[in-house]
Amino acid sequence: MARGHMALDLDIASDCLIRKLDRLADLSQSDLQAIRALPFEIEGVGSGQYLVREGTLVRQCCLLLSGYACRYKSARMGNRQIVSFHLAGDILDLQHLLFPQADHSVQAITDARVAWVDTKALAALAQQRPAINEALWRDTLVDASIFREWVLNVGQRDAKSRIAHMLCEFAIRREAAGLGAPEQFELPMTQQQIAEATGLTAVHVNRMLQMLGTEGVIERQGRRFTIVDWDKMRDVADFEPGYLHLAA
Amino acid sequence: MTLSFHPVTLDQNYGDAEGMLVYHSDRLMAVLARLGSLHDNLAGCWFIEASFSPRMIHTPATFQSLADFEAWVGI
Numbered sequence: 001m002a003r004g005h006m007a008l009d010l011d012i013a014s015d016c017l018i019r020k021l022d023r024l025a026d027l028s029q030s031d032l033q034a035i036r037a038l039p040f041e042i043e044g045v046g047s048g049q050y051l052v053r054e055g056t057l058v059r060q061c062c063l064l065l066s067g068y069a070c071r072y073k074s075a076r077m078g079n080r081q082i083v084s085f086h087l088a089g090d091i092l093d094l095q096h097l098l099f100p101q102a103d104h105s106v107q108a109i110t111d112a113r114v115a116w117v118d119t120k121a122l123a124a125l126a127q128q129r130p131a132i133n134e135a136l137w138r139d140t141l142v143d144a145s146i147f148r149e150w151v152l153n154v155g156q157r158d159a160k161s162r163i164a165h166m167l168c169e170f171a172i173r174r175e176a177a178g179l180g181a182p183e184q185f186e187l188p189m190t191q192q193q194i195a196e197a198t199g200l201t202a203v204h205v206n207r208m209l210q211m212l213g214t215e216g217v218i219e220r221q222g223r224r225f226t227i228v229d230w231d232k233m234r235d236v237a238d239f240e241p242g243y244l245h246l247a248a
Numbered sequence: 249m250t251l252s253f254h255p256v257t258l259d260q261n262y263g264d265a266e267g268m269l270v271y272h273s274d275r276l277m278a279v280l281a282r283l284g285s286l287h288d289n290l291a292g293c294w295f296i297e298a299s300f301s302p303r304m305i306h307t308p309a310t311f312q313s314l315a316d317f318e319a320w321v322g323i
Contacts, residue, residue: 203295203310206287210262 067112
């Protein structure tokens, strides 16, 4: 799909980035104006499309405006580990401001709209504006905190907890991004993608979702999820949202 | 071919309790489970539930039959 510069789209892109960064640092009016002046390019992408490809040189940062994406690395045999899921408002590759060669891939897992912004323009903005720099830095630190939690999840929790934790995080992050209440949501990932994110097989994911349903923690209708008992869900998941720093 | 199969009942629910111990000579190589109706298009397939071969540990493969599993192992 062609990239565009429609005025309305550009407003949506800058509003999205402002909403994200304003939660992370105290931005001034002139900071907001500077963000609005960024050279965004808007693009609609299909499910499965690469937004970052490992090994390539990245010259544009990608802001997810709508839809969902996953970040992953692949082993030599081709099996992959999803290391994070992303939703509207996430900046997908801030690290490329400083390390232009991609060391992992990012792929849309649903149809999505993204805003591309030149890495040099964003890096210059960060250098000129301390509050924006702080917000971007905080965003990368929150990302790092989430990665640490995922290592703990994959390495030390049992199968049911891993999946419950992933669902809790998705629900809370979704709420923080203004996408709706955490009790009920449409899950964009396939069971295979959940397996790749939790170090399990799709067979185990299926069993554990069934078990969470039988225990009365969740209800499912296709991909429509309801968390029936949040206290129990958090307990099963060993979920303490502090690592999200309320800004994710 | 030196694989032998010994049926067992696995302590798990959701229709996945039919299991098979797989021996290579006298050594336990893997535990397979026959997937139940919960697994839609995989129902009836054999799934590597546990294995003691490094090759299989990160291979979440399923097989239509024990013969397919045996061919895949390739011993």
